[in-house]
Amino acid sequence: MIARTHDLAAITALSIVFLAAPVQNITLSTAILAIIANLFGGITPDIDQPTAPFWRNLPVGKYFGRIFDHMLGGHRFLTHSILGVAIIGYLAYLLLSFLHPIMHSVNIDIVWWSFMIGILSHLVIDSFNKEGVPWLLPIPIKFGFPPVKAWRIATDTWAENWFVFPGLLIFDAVLYFQNYRLILHFLHGLIA
């Protein structure tokens, strides 16, 4: 899937988790960082793709993208598995713990969870792709949904752009509409 779809999926997943278990007493800086971390997590597994938006946004991205591509075993490999997610999650937590002293008002647990929810949403959404996802590496089997490959979606095709993306948008609209009181209450608490 393309980055736009992954970012929307990440925000959708974060919204579902948030509405199922709303957090109380969260600071504005935590909320902003959590959303940034979530969007970033949504595209992080594609660091194994030299042409990924993740790299395109960096000045020397093309060069680093190639190195990472080889190190991580090519596209949809280590970073698209539970093992890879655990490693990235561990490194992300180390980084956040390191940065915490300079951002006291930020709840790093919430930021970390938002990042992880973004990453997991990436793997789930990529499972609808024709190629599938090697969830259980080092077991080299790629899983996809539906199990029949022909019924799955190819990246950046009409099915993604006119079915998956708008589908997620409609889902979010319904979700926010149904929970608007809770969301309003949360936003009010943020700026109060």
Ligand SMILES: [Zn+2]
């Ligand atoms: Zn991917």
